[in-house]
Amino acid sequence: MLSSFILRRLLAAAPTLLALVVSTFLIIRVLPGDPAIFFASSPVPTAEEITYVRQKLGLDRSVPEQLVIYMSDVASGDLGTSFTTGRPVLTELLERLPASLELALVALLLAVGVSIPLGVTAAIWSGSPLDHAARAISSIGVSMPTFVTGLILIYVFFLQLGIAPEPVDRIDIFIAQPPRISGFLLVDSLLAQNWEALSSAAQRLALPSITMAIFVMSPLTRMTRSAMIGVLNADFIRTARAMGLSDWTIYVRYGLRNALLPVLTTGGIVFSTMLGSNVLVERVFGWPGIGGFALNALLASDYAPVQGFVLVMGVLLILINLTIDISYGIADPRARRST
């Protein structure tokens, strides 16, 4: 049954999460640098102030003791407090998660929307200049680091041409934000019928999502292309052609539908990668998501947000993989019988 399948998978994931939390905790504490000194930032930091800050950070105890305290806090839902923002980590992550998800989803839709047609046409006319061009373009996209692509886009579209808004935040500061229902600004503005907010949010989503989409186009295009080529060589396609079925039926209904299965898996992997790699994109675009938050915290030796971020990412990835497995089962009847 589906529910027992889900339950078994979640239980199997628990040890992974535990190992993730503990190893992150220990690795961070092995990093060089004393956060108490770093945060005791007044012009003349005295020993007394440093001790005071260390005590507030909870770093005056031994590492095993800190670990036990941390684990019990996590079990009760307390992920600690961020020193750089002054607010509880869980609050920060929950508030910022929709921003990261919205960005990743829009980027995925963009990437899929471009990659699949591109991959299909490359497969249908494989070997042609179009095929080579499609592969070359997508390779260029993946060879540049995301922050380089992002900075180039900002330079061209914001600084030189002035058609993109400033790369800060999700919405223009002078526009009233719609009331928060889902946390996704596109959805919330639609629900509130606030067209100004919708337009502004879409404008600000444009560059960062394009940046991320460029990066993931390559695996999606190539996977679509090779899956399509594999399917188009199959017997049932030859039969369909021989029977005189329309091209739409051959290529889309029969071809693409079967080729989509590996593309689905790639899409899931790509989405997970995006959630991780959006750390730099969020920083470059001043996007208030969990990635930028964790990066700033790490650079400032602020431990709790980094640990919280890793935990949240671990949970998200497990859920994404679970969703892919389930949808695989739905899309492909052959997979269902084997679970």
Place this chain on the structure above:
Amino acid sequence: MTRLARASLSFKGAVKGALIAVLALTAWVLGPAPVGAQNRAETVRVTWPFETSSLDPAGAGVQRSTWGISWHIYDRLVTYELAPPLNGVQLFRSDKPTGDLAEKWDVSKDGRVYTFHLRGNAVFQDGSPVTAEDVRWSLLRAISLPTTKFVLNVGGLTEEAQLKVIDDKTLAVELREPNRYLPLALSTPFAPIINAKQVKPHLTTSDPWGGDWLKTNAAGSGAYSVTTFRPDQVALERNDKWYGPKPAMRWAIFQTVPEDTTRVAMIERGAADIAIGLTPNAIEGVERRGQARLRLIPMDNQFEFLAFSVQSKPFDDVRVRQAIAYAVPQDEIFHSVFMDRGLKLFGGTEKPAHATFPQPQAFSYDPGRARKLLADAGFPEGFETTLAYCTCKAEYFESLAVTLKDYLSRVGIQVTIEKYPGAKFGELQTAKRMPLYLENQVAWLNLPDYWVRIFYRGNTRSNFSGYANANLDPLITRADGAKNQAEYDAVASEMIAIVNSEVPLLFFRQAALEVVVGKDISDYPYWFHTLPDVRSLKRN
């Protein structure tokens, strides 16, 4: 026509149709930006790299952003006069403290009692008047919390008993000995005047000073009040009850923008008005493009230097330190590393020309003399050592370190360069485990004996070289007891002469603060804390 050809045509048609649809959508999305409710002309937008974790400047581990915000939402008893504008900048006059929340103050004949008279029309943002009891509680708080007490202790304020409420608008501070630092300490963001009446209901036994409440709530009298407080965006609105000259900007927004090139781009595009925390890379081309103004503000309360670890060999020998001072081509460095920005701290005389600190040191580029000194100290073949700096200050220090390595090798000193991230650097600095390192520092109280006290004495992190000299203590005592400016200046000159010739810290320059300002913004004030102050800004 073959089936495939027809299919290609219709497929291409479909692709074309899709492309047109996408272009139309893009055109709509990237259409003209909508106009908002808040008036752009009356709003000033500051962009900085910091997040703001607290509204309470006495909070543990707060960043500079908190001091910047508190400057606007709280008032202090004392401030400084601002000099008339020069090149679009108004420098604070460290020699001219003046009344802020305290209209004026009297000093008793023996110099031990300071009586502060509060302004009659001063009210807090909730409407209640500013009383001497609020001031007493605020100062008591400042001397009780570890993050703020040091500066007030330097001013001679250490105990509750020293604070005396005379009447509703008058507070006296009784010092044990005369101390010229008291008014200056009271001008720092560490001594904000808080509305005690508003905070008291929120005090608890575990939080007797209201730190938790003041972290997210402002209880001040300042020129601006807080409308929204998010770590990445703090929005302020003008407080019309403020006693000072009415600010021209009705709203002020302090926006966190992590990338410095983005901050500058925003000013050039007119999306923001002030950008700070900039590197030479980010400001390159600003003047040439002419879409924003670059302000290079010489900081006369800052210095950049090479610190010797005088507690370990070979830098415990003054001859070795002086040798290095003679081996360094200061002119060359000022020109090619620092691009002629800032104020030189070399080329001075052995006897200080003024009783201000830092004074230019008197060494010149003389490699022959450097070698001789090294030989005298027992290192005719030179020696090996490491030179460190913080990656957080790499913009200038990277090329400075390479230049020093080159020139020191010419007198036989082989240098290995080490770079450390902020937290690690701070740890090594506090433990005094770096033989040589590059650093810069801002001093909020700009008196010579303060500099000597903090940077050349004691066991704190700010005694960068771990220097100790028994001759300095009696001089500091004499400075404390100086009866007039002339006597103080004489003692200060003696102290300066000692530390400059002993050179536990080799100076390079006083840096220029790099700020990019929108073209229509008026004169920019520079305060000792180097953070923006929007209260006097106007749009031309």
